[in-house]
Amino acid sequence: QLVESGGGSVQAGGSLRLSCAASGYIHSRYCMGWLRQAPGKEREEVAAIFDQGDSPYVADFVKGRFTISQDNAQYTLYLQMDGLRPEDTGTYYCAAAAVPTQYCLSGYYPPGNVGYWGQGTQVTGS
Numbered sequence: 578q579l580v581e582s583g584g585g586s587v588q589a590g591g592s593l594r595l596s597c598a599a600s601g602y603i604h605s606r607y608c609m610g611w612l613r614q615a616p617g618k619e620r621e622e623v624a625a626i627f628d629q630g631d632s633p634y635v636a637d638f639v640k641g642r643f644t645i646s647q648d649n650a651q652y653t654l655y656l657q658m659d660g661l662r663p664e665d666t667g668t669y670y671c672a673a674a675a676v677p678t679q680y681c682l683s684g685y686y687p688p689g690n691v692g693y694w695g696q697g698t699q700v701t702g703s
Contacts, residue, residue: 578603579671584698591661591702597654597671597695604652607673607692608681610634611645611656613700615667622686623669624656627678634684639665661702671695 583595595611603609610625624645626633633645642660647653654671673693674686 579673579693579695581669581671581695581698584669584700586699586701586703587661589662589702592657592659593661593700594658595656595669595671595698595700597656599652599654599671599673599693601652603673603693604647604649604654608676608678608686609647609654610672610674610681610686611654611669612672612686613665613667613669615664618667620670620688622684625674625681625684625686626654627681631678631682634682636684658700661700663702665700665702667700668697669700670697 580598608627611623612620614620624635626645644657646655672691674690676690
């Protein structure tokens, strides 16, 4: 129910934009987020948003480089990634979690609350 697109390989400093298409039901009721997992590391939250009017959560390690946004008319979540670094390499997952708004926007995104996962898309910064 979450379909991702937009991964790829870019040189350091390059940009990519990830997209995640969801149903209207999911998009309007869940905290939408992006998580990533690098080889040999645990999955970590990158960014999350509940409503386009909110101030989204963005992890410190990508703050100022990555931007999360959503198109409510198209039920699509985006992650604009600028200034990519080799350490950004990994599989990026779109997710929809059932958490209260204040948790969503403060970075609390427990895997047990995730109701829907995207298939994952590979991002490589080299």
